[in-house]
Amino acid sequence: MTAVSQTGPSIRFRGRSFMxxxxxxxxxxxxxxxDFDVWLQRSPGFFNGRTVVLDLANSAQNKADVERWIGELATRGVRLIGLEGVRPSMVDAGMPPILRGGRDSTLTITDVAVPAEEPRKPVEPVNMLVERRVRSGQSLVCLEGDVTIIGSVGAGAEIIAGGSIHVYGTLAGRAIAGATFGASAQIFCTKLEAELLAVDGTYRTAEDIDDVFRGKAVRVSTADETLLITAL
Structure with missing residues (x-):
């Protein structure tokens, strides 16, 4: 009898990063x-299909607290992929896993000369140029720099930029700037009809945008955690 060795399909693992x-x-x-319910009423569907992590560092003392937070968000359509700021004893197998941003390490330095660390070069932004209309339901993400769109952004579309957003057309969807570079980012458009504007986490929904800016060319910036809209 001849023994036959068969190689089954291999199982492959890859490390990937997701926002x-x-x-x-x-x-x-x-x-x-x-407050969250009011925000959801102004921006229905904002969390649809999004990956969300819940930070409970200042809001949960025990497992029951964690379960209650998860349950309340689940009833509002917010699906969690992970938790932050909780102890392992507060989480069981049926809950989202605990996520940590980094690992502690210990470095022992002996009596040797340590060369001075060279200053890090600033990160060069990588910008995105889109020469077409961004249609409803589409989402453009560029966390490395600015996004420039030569065309309109339809209602229901979404633009997320690490830096600034420039729209040479009507901005009728959601524009989220400063995701990487913070408060230095701005939003510019030639005709404002936006559903949501945000810079460095400070936002306004359509209901909070003054009618005087509707249909106008504007510049959007932030100062002291306040979103500022200026006509151009």
Whole structure:
């Protein structure tokens, strides 16, 4: 009898990075949820299909607290991929896993000369240029730099930029700038009809945008955690 060795299909693992939105919970729970419900009414569907991490560092003392937060968000259509700021004893197998941003390390330095660390070169932005209309339901993400669109952004479309956003046309969707470079980012468009504007986490929904800016060319910036809209 001849023995035959067969090689089965190999199982492959790859490391990949994904962008997730971190939702920072606060207490008291009911007051936070009331504010969150108002925000959801103004931006329905904002969390549809999004990867969300819940930070409970200041909002959960035990497993029951964690379960309650997860349940309240689940009833509002927010699906979590992970938790931050909780102890392992507060999480079981049926909950999203605990995520950590880095690992602690210990470095022992002996009596040797240590060369001075060279200054790091600033990160060069990588910008995105789109020469077409961005249609409803489409999402463009460029976390490395600015996004420039020669065309309109339709209602229901979304633009996320690490830096600034420039729209040479009507901006009717959602524009989120400063995801990487913070408050130095701005939003420019030749005709404002936006559903949501955000710079460095400070935002306004359509209901909060003054009618005087509707249909106008504007510049959007932030200062002291306040979103500023200026007609051009």
């Amino acid at each position: 997730a939105m971190t939702l920072v919970a606060d207490v008291p729970l009911q007051a936070w949820l009331a």
